[in-house]
Structure formats: structure tokens, C-alpha cells
Amino acid sequence: MLAESLALSAVLFVIGVIGVLTRRNAIIIFMCIELMLNAVNLTFVALSRFYGVAGQVFVVFVMTVAAAEAAVGLAIIISLFRHKQTVNIQDINLLRG
């Protein structure tokens, strides 16, 4: 049972990573990051069956942080859109040194 759960979370995580690396729309990248977070959550829950309740506590924390991150991240994306009229990350290089 555990093996299947971990395999699923690994698949989900890799899908998230591939999404972050390949997609260009900031919103979708953002969603892929959420997917990676939730893949990790699944691992925590699966392992908490064997190692105690701490994993489930972590999941609650991760979801809280993810909620805060979603609020801040979406706000950034909106202000970015207002500034540049696009959410395509290839057109944005404000971090250039």
C-alpha cells in the first residue's frame, strides 16, 4: 500500500516539475508548484501511517503556507500583468543582473 502511495506522489511531483520547467504561462507554473506541494503532502500522509501523527501535522502546515503563498503569488502575477500586459514568463526578465 505504501509503495503505491509513494509512487503516485513521485509521479505527481515529476509532473509538477516538468510543468514548471516547460510551461510559459505564469498561472500554470504556479499551479504546477501547487501540484508539487501536494505530492509531498501525499508522501507525508502515507508515511504517517508508520511513523506517527507528525506527518499529518506537517501537512496542515504545508497547506497553510501554500494558502499564504497562493495569495502572495497570485497578487504578484496580477501586478505583473498590469505592468507588462502579459503573463508569459519568456517576455519577462526583470531579474536580469
Place this chain on the structure above:
Amino acid sequence: MLLQTAVVAASHPLANSAAQYVWLLPLLPLLGFLINGWLSIAGAPLGPADPNMVHPAEHDTHGEAALVSHAEDHGAVGDDHHAVKRHRFAGIVSIVGPGVLVLAFLLAASIFRAMLGVDMSHPFIQTYFSWMPAGDLKVDAAFQLDQLSMVMVLVITGVGALIHIFSIGYMQDDPGYPRYFAYLNLFVFFMLVLVLGASYPVLFVGWEGVGLCSYLLIGFWFSDKANADAGKKAFIVNRIGDFGFLVAMFLLFANLGVLDFAGVNAQAVNLPAGGPLVTTICLFLFLGCAGKSAQIPLYVWLPDAMAGPTPVSALIHAATMVTAGVYLVARSSVLFSLAPAASLTVALVGAVTAIFAATIGLKQWDIKKVLAYSTVSQLGYMFIGVGVGAYTAGVFHLVTHAFFKALLFLGAGSVIYSMHAAYHHTGSHEDAQDMRNMGGLRKYMPVTWVLMWIATLAIAGIPPFSGFFSKDEILGAAFARAHGSPMSEATWLGIPGGVILYLVYFLGLAAAFLTAIYMTRMMLYTFHGPNRSGAEEEKHLREAPWVMTGPLVVLGVLSAFGGWLNFPPLIALGRPERLASWLAPVVADASTRLSGSAEAVGTSTEAMLIGLAVLIAVGGIAYAFTRLKPESLVPKRESPEETGFEKVLVEKYYVDEAYDRAIVTPTYEVSKNFLWRFIDNGLIDGFFVNGIAKLTRGFGWLGSRLQTGSVGIYAWVLVAGVLAVLGAFTRR
């Protein structure tokens, strides 16, 4: 100051006498230096450099407003008409400067009296504190009082006090009056440290200190570049000698493990006599002596040192500092006696220097240059003395030379002072030191004339004046040791020592002949014949004030009767060999080691030697009187250029030019083109400093290329990094 006294000193017979205040001897001039130096600094903003700032009332309080001249002033040839104002602190400086020297001399005299009464077979050593405790090296700040250092202390403080008093008159109107006395006091302090130090490092402190003061005083009128250059030349040439001294100290420490005189003397006798080690040490020591005492090849700085004020030439460059090398050889007599080859070198270098400098002295026109080359020549005599192991004779000549050469220099100072005053009066810019501009001064300066003749007869070696006895003793010792002594059996570069010593003797004799000639020449051209200074100037020539002539009289008496210190047994005018028996505890063993049983020559031989020496001296004076015609001389500006060998002598054998071509210019060129342009600019600046900066900037540029600002690439790099880290962990 008396932090701790060595236990041995407490049991010494001098422990509770005046000798326990020996530390006060150098401290008095140091105090004078501090006071005069402070006055010099404090007086600077209002000093006479700006005469308008001096309040008229201030000027009157120091009196002597009638003084018509200012001191000899090479530095301001175009500035002959500046206002004559005494320094505002001149009064107190005139008391403090010479005062500390007189006090020091009185203290030295009372210590001498205390030493006369006790058995002084061991030196009186006072240890004040531990100076350099570093591993095996332990050097104490300690003073050593023995017969040799006492002789030097008496000469330094006695002649020094007279020259300080002379300076009151000579330097009276100089704007740097307190500075002058501050330097002079500092010099005496270091000189006393030099002769009182109980170990080579303490001696070296004084040795370097007197070099510093010499530099400061040669360049006293530093606003003239030639004077500043002369100071630098003296300093740099002396550094070459000091390198030798340092190497000798390193060798002593590496092989004996001690550096104090008592320890070195005790352990040196265990070294293999005549071996390469002790010879090397002595030769390096002698390199230091050659620098300080102006011997070939390092003599070139002394004639240039005449750029300083004349009393400085008398004190530092004739009577005391330049004899430090002779003192060092006498102080290291145990070492030198173990190295006959090194001693032969000393004697030979001394003899060659004596004759070489004497020939140059024959054709100099500057009165101070004649005396400068004469000093080099006489120092050569002293080195003959200490070189052949006649340490007493060398020190004896050191003492008598201090008397008559100080007298000659101060007399020349009086002449220059008088000439300068006359030229100052008429606003002439003629050279006040050139003998071609003098002549007939006997009429105007009778006292100086008589006294300088006494000194001339003394230096020429006419009995019964002091120089005769000391010079004769040196030549006699060289002759006596040339046959049948351990020294004559040693070899020097394959030449038997006996041959060298005979050569030394004849060179010395020839130099004595030349000495008589050039000194008589100087007297004839300066004091005899018609006056060549100019009709208007002639009216203003007069004797210097008594504050200057007084010290001359004292020195005249000493020059005349200085020979009483050490009569040869042959001429029994008093107790013979006083100085020899006084110095015996310090140098007798070493002296005997070199002379063996050859010390005594027969009475008839000795009488013959003395007769020959007198004949030579009288012959030289007679030759000068018959051949030189002061009547036919013309003033400097009308004199023709010399030709042939005379020109070579006037130009001092072109040694300065040769050194310039052989050493100075190549050094300069190598420094400029290789060290500066290649090493410094090219390698260090170009490659190391700027090269590393460029390299760093290049890496920075490469790094900046990674910063594209594109989040996608950052994400790729991040994932690649994570994979790499995970991979590294899992591979384990």
C-alpha cells in the same frame, strides 16, 4: 636608570666612587639635546628666519648688537645681505649647549681621578637593564668603563667642550642656532654611548647614532642641494661599512654565542689563531671601520663632509667620530691579534690611505679640503698603528690628532669667519674658503697664525710637539715588527708579513714627508705672502672674538705638550710610556701576541729611526718653503687651469667620477630600467596587482552572463542542481 646593578660591579674597586655615575656622562648631552631641540622647535615660528617677527627689544636683551658678521653661510650665497639677527633663544642655548659638555668633562675628570687610585685590572661594568633577551641572545644595556674608554671619554668631552665654546662665536648669527647645538649635543651623547657600551650591539647603537648626527650636521645648511647631497653621500657610504660591522656581529654570535666585550675576549682565545673564521670576522669589522674612519675604498664621503659648519668638521670629522674605527680595532684587539692576516690588511690599507690622501692634499685649494685629506691621511696612520698591533701607538696618535687637528680646523674656521666677514662687508661673492683668496693673514690674525703653526709643526712631526711622538711611535712599531715577530712570519695573499710591514713603514715615511709639505703649503698660502682678498676687504680682516680664540689657545697648549702622555724611553723628559702602562690591561696581551719578542729595537736603531723621521719632516717643510712662492699666487678668479698630473691631483684622482661610472650610474640605470620599469612597473604592478584585478573582473563577467533574468532558465538550473546534489548523496 639604575634598575639593576650587576653583582660583579658591586665588588669592583670602583663600585662606590664617582664611577657609579658613569650613566650621567651620556645623559648630560642628551639633556642638552632635549632642551636645545625644544627651544629650536619652540622658537621656530618667531625665529630669525623671518627677521620682521623679532621684536626689537628682544634683540637688545641678547646684546652684542655690534656683531658685524654672520656665520659662514654656504647655503645662502645669493643672500649675503640678510638682516643679522640672533636667535631669540640664543642666550639660553649658549649656556646649555656648551654647559652640559663642561659638566660632562668635569664628571669624566673626577671618574678618571677615581680610576687612578684603584687597581683596574678588570673593567668596571654597569648593567642597567636587559635590552634584548631573545633565546640564546642576551644583550644588556650596560656600560663598560676601562682605561681605553676613559681615554676616549676624556678626549670627547674635553675637545668637545672646547669646540662647543668655539661654536658660540662661529654660529652666533645663524638662524638655526639652537638646532645646531641640539645636533651637536646629540652627537656627543651617541659618541659617549659608542665608547662606553659594554657590548658590540650597544656600541653599534652609538655607531649608528653618530652617523645620523654626522648626516644631520653635514646637511645643516640643507637649503643648498650640494650640502644635502654631501650628507646623503656620507650616510650611504657609511651604510656599506655598517653592513660589514653587522656581518661581523652575526658571525661572532653564531660562533661564540656572546656579544659583550668581556665574553668575546674570554672566548676568542679558544678560536684557532690565524684561522679563516677569526680572519673573516676581523675583515668584516674592518670594513665597518673603513666606512666610519674614511679609509680606502670608503674614504670618499669625508672630503664632501666639509660642507657642514667648520666646528662640526673639527669635532665629528676630525677629532672624534672618524676615530671610532680606530677605537673599534683597539677594542677588538684580542680578535685582531688572533688574525695576523687581517691585522696586516688593516696596516696596509692604512698606509696606502695615508699616502694616497696626502698626495691629494698637496693640490687642494679649499683650506678645509686640505685639512679633510690630511685627516684621511692621519687616520691611515692610526690604522697602521692598530694594524701592526701597536694599539697604544694608534690610540696615542688618535689623542694627539684630536688636539692638533681640532686646532687646525678651528683655526681654519677663524680664518673663514674673518674672510667671510670681510666679504660680507663689501658684498663680494668670492669664495671665503679658497686659499688663493687669502694670503698674508698673519698681519691681521696673529694669534691664530701662531697657534696654527704649532699645530702644523705637530702634525708634521717636529719635536717636541705632540704629533712627533705619536707618529714616530707608529712608524717605529711598524719597523720593529717587520723582522722577527709573529706578524712578519704570517703571510698576506702569499706575501710574507715582513715585506708588507717594511712597505707599510716606507709608505708611512713618505706620507710624513708629504704631510710636512702640504701643511706648510697651507700655512704659506693662508698666512704668508701678500694679501689677495682685495683692497677693500683687507680693511675688514681681523682676529675672531675671544670666545673663538680662547679654545684655540687651550688646544694649542695641548698640541704642543700632548706628547708628554707617552714619551718613548729613549727621550727621558719625564716618566716614559705613561699611556702605554695606562692602557696595558686592555691591549697589552693582544699587542704582545702580534709583536712577540720583537717589541724592543736597539737604542741605536731607535735613535736612527727618530732621526730619519725628524729629517723627513724638516725636509718636507724646507722643501715647501723653497719651492712654493705665495708671492706669485693670484686670486681664484684669475687662476689658470691646472694641467697634467697636477690636474689629476686637483681632481682627486677622479675617484668620485670613477665611483660614479662604476657603481652609482650602473646602480641607477639597473634600478631605473630593470628594478623600476620591469620588476616594479611590469611584474609587480602589471602582472600581480593589475593582472589579478583583470582576472577577477573576467570571472565576474562570466558570472554575469548566467544572470539572464529568465525565470525558466533559473528553474532549469535549480532542478539540475537538486538532481546533482541528490545524485551525489545516493551514489554514496
